Amino acid sequence: MAPPTVYIGCGAGFSGDRLDAAIPVVNTLTKKKGPKYLIFETLAERTLALAQKHKQKDPSHGYSPFLEDYLRPILKTCADSGIKIVSNFGAANPIGAAKKISEIATQLECKSLRIAIILGDDLLNVFSDYEIRDHPVIEGLEISDQEIIAANAYLGARPIAEALGLGADVVVVGRCTDPALVLGPLINEFGWKENDWQHLAQGTMAGHLLECGAQVTGAYFADPGYKDVPDLAEVGFPIAEISGDGSIIITKADETGGIVSEQTVKEQLLYEIHDPANYYTADVILDISNVSVEQIAANRVRVSGADGKPHPPTLKATVSIDGGWMGEAEMTYAGPNALARAKLALEVLKKRCQKLETNYPIRFDILGTVSVHSGDMGLDNYDSFGIDGDYRVRIASKGQDKKIVERINQEMLSLYCSGPSGGGGFRQHLTDQIHTASILVDRDKVATQIEFI
Amino acid sequence: MTMQDLIVTRLHQVAHARAGDKGNRSNISLIPYNPRLFYLLKEQVTESKVLELFLHKGATKVTRYELPNLPAFNFVLDDALEGGVNSALNLDQHGKSLSSLLLTMDVKVPNDLISR
Numbered sequence: 001m002a003p004p005t006v007y008i009g010c011g012a013g014f015s016g017d018r019l020d021a022a023i024p025v026v027n028t029l030t031k032k033k034g035p036k037y038l039i040f041e042t043l044a045e046r047t048l049a050l051a052q053k054h055k056q057k058d059p060s061h062g063y064s065p066f067l068e069d070y071l072r073p074i075l076k077t078c079a080d081s082g083i084k085i086v087s088n089f090g091a092a093n094p095i096g097a098a099k100k101i102s103e104i105a106t107q108l109e110c111k112s113l114r115i116a117i118i119l120g121d122d123l124l125n126v127f128s129d130y131e132i133r134d135h136p137v138i139e140g141l142e143i144s145d146q147e148i149i150a151a152n153a154y155l156g157a158r159p160i161a162e163a164l165g166l167g168a169d170v171v172v173v174g175r176c177t178d179p180a181l182v183l184g185p186l187i188n189e190f191g192w193k194e195n196d197w198q199h200l201a202q203g204t205m206a207g208h209l210l211e212c213g214a215q216v217t218g219a220y221f222a223d224p225g226y227k228d229v230p231d232l233a234e235v236g237f238p239i240a241e242i243s244g245d246g247s248i249i250i251t252k253a254d255e256t257g258g259i260v261s262e263q264t265v266k267e268q269l270l271y272e273i274h275d276p277a278n279y280y281t282a283d284v285i286l287d288i289s290n291v292s293v294e295q296i297a298a299n300r301v302r303v304s305g306a307d308g309k310p311h312p313p314t315l316k317a318t319v320s321i322d323g324g325w326m327g328e329a330e331m332t333y334a335g336p337n338a339l340a341r342a343k344l345a346l347e348v349l350k351k352r353c354q355k356l357e358t359n360y361p362i363r364f365d366i367l368g369t370v371s372v373h374s375g376d377m378g379l380d381n382y383d384s385f386g387i388d389g390d391y392r393v394r395i396a397s398k399g400q401d402k403k404i405v406e407r408i409n410q411e412m413l414s415l416y417c418s419g420p421s422g423g424g425g426f427r428q429h430l431t432d433q434i435h436t437a438s439i440l441v442d443r444d445k446v447a448t449q450i451e452f453i
Numbered sequence: 454m455t456m457q458d459l460i461v462t463r464l465h466q467v468a469h470a471r472a473g474d475k476g477n478r479s480n481i482s483l484i485p486y487n488p489r490l491f492y493l494l495k496e497q498v499t500e501s502k503v504l505e506l507f508l509h510k511g512a513t514k515v516t517r518y519e520l521p522n523l524p525a526f527n528f529v530l531d532d533a534l535e536g537g538v539n540s541a542l543n544l545d546q547h548g549k550s551l552s553s554l555l556l557t558m559d560v561k562v563p564n565d566l567i568s569r
Binding site for chain 1: 525
């Protein structure tokens with residue numbers, strides 16, 4: 001008989017998420033009766049390309065750099081209380097991640113932890129460079145003639161479910177769809193069939209709600225006086241309670257801050273969704289256009305009404321290519337007449353950059369006026385802002401040649417001795433850029449394998 | 454209801470929002486605090502008005518999706534992210550802060566529906 005309720009907690013919603021967040025989630029899960037899972041979502045679009053670069057430098061690297069920080073505090077408790085862990089922290093090196101987990105498990109004296117690895121997302125093993133470039137781009141930049149750093153398909157939930165069915169306690173994936181981390185365990189527990197679109201849709205929606213961690217429990221939400229959140233510093237990460245009929249209750253770890261309300265769930269439900277009737281995943285096309293949310297108790301919200309349509313014949317894949325360099329440099333002017341001095345600094349910078357005769361795009365900003373909400377090249381009129389203040393001049397540029405980008409940053413540095421009065425606090429960044437393009441690949445070309453170590 | 458009952462206020466007083474990105478496309482949810490405002494906002498926060506608000510960001514098209522059961526709207530803004538994480542020189546490459554820009558829009562709503 002299928003179990004009545006599956007408990008799935010989330011310990012991380014992105015590659016740099018709070019390191020101790022999983023501890024209260026695990027403590028709460030240990031008190032539940034029934035199948036229990038903990039997921040970590042740590043792989044944004046370009047994170048995998050960065051991981052690939054790390055692996056190129058050192059073949060033992062290339063998985064989530066925080067893997068140990070996330071797992072060490074909770075791995076033994078999970079092993080002892082049967083909480084299974086599913087995560088994409090394998091990134092560019094799932095085997096390396098699995099070996100590391102095994103090493104930590106041995107140190108912590110966890111009893112016989114079975115660690116599964118899902119392979120097959122890496123398209124560089126499937127297609128030639130030419131074949132990858134031959135796919136039309138559906139999103140992002142065109143694939144230029146620059147080097148392809150990584151190309152990975154978003155795998156679905158089936159291989160995760162299969163690995164769990166084979167007895168895995170920990171499942172390590174590279175690239176999979178984020179909701180698959182939740183849907184995989186649900187398919188394993190409830191045996192939802194490949195064409196059971198309605199249940200797959202509810203499970204995918206549960207995954208979508210959990211995949212960004214505390215974004216559904218009051219984080220990325222607080223707006224003092226409008227949307228108040230208790231104890232945001234200790235925000236509790238989410239736990240979903242899902243039944244075999246697909247019904248979902250979103251709640252959070254016990255004895256934590258944060259809040260689960262209809263408002264927090266609505267914001268996360270629509271996060272990074274485009275057409276609500278057609279959210280494509282590897283397992284199902286999710287339709288949330290008729291979804292309802294209902295607060296049934298404090299910090300407990302029921303979410304219902306997801307619908308599903310047959311999954312597409314293709315899988316989405318992200319191709320990452322070298323994107324040259326971005327330079328950013330900043331200097332502050334403060335106190336009497338600060339805005340006039342900041343404007344003069346910009347004027348000087350513009351003249352100096354003209355002299356460089358580069359066609360690289362360059363953006364000029366005065367932070368403290370309007371910056372992130374202004375147009376592509378910053379504001380042209382600062383007259384409505386106070387003449388006294390604390391203003392920060394910023395320059396940003398990009399291009400293939402590192403030397404030119406460095407040189408543009410240098411023009412800001414030179415303002416120390418050669419610019420307006422009283423400039424201070426110079427900082428600069430020079431970052432190598434990764435460009436991404438999304439393509440669709442034939443799902444029959446992508447073969448997944450499960451390995452145990 | 455008489456015209457005297459209506460007041461002009463910023464969307465921020467009556468609704469909340471969250472922005473996400475995919476490539477050079479931004480999506481911004483708009484969720485009224487009071488569900489009864491859904492139809493008034495539907496009349497006033499139109500695709501063309503949102504496009505106007507984001508034209509200076511380079512937006513070329515706005516599509517509005519309605520979710521009456523929540524109730525909420527989802528706005529999808531094409532080309533609004535200066536290339537997005539791939540290439541924007543804006544400090545906020547993801548356009549995460551654009552939800553707040555949407556909430557600067559003025560709307561005319563009944564005074565008694567402003568309470569949160």
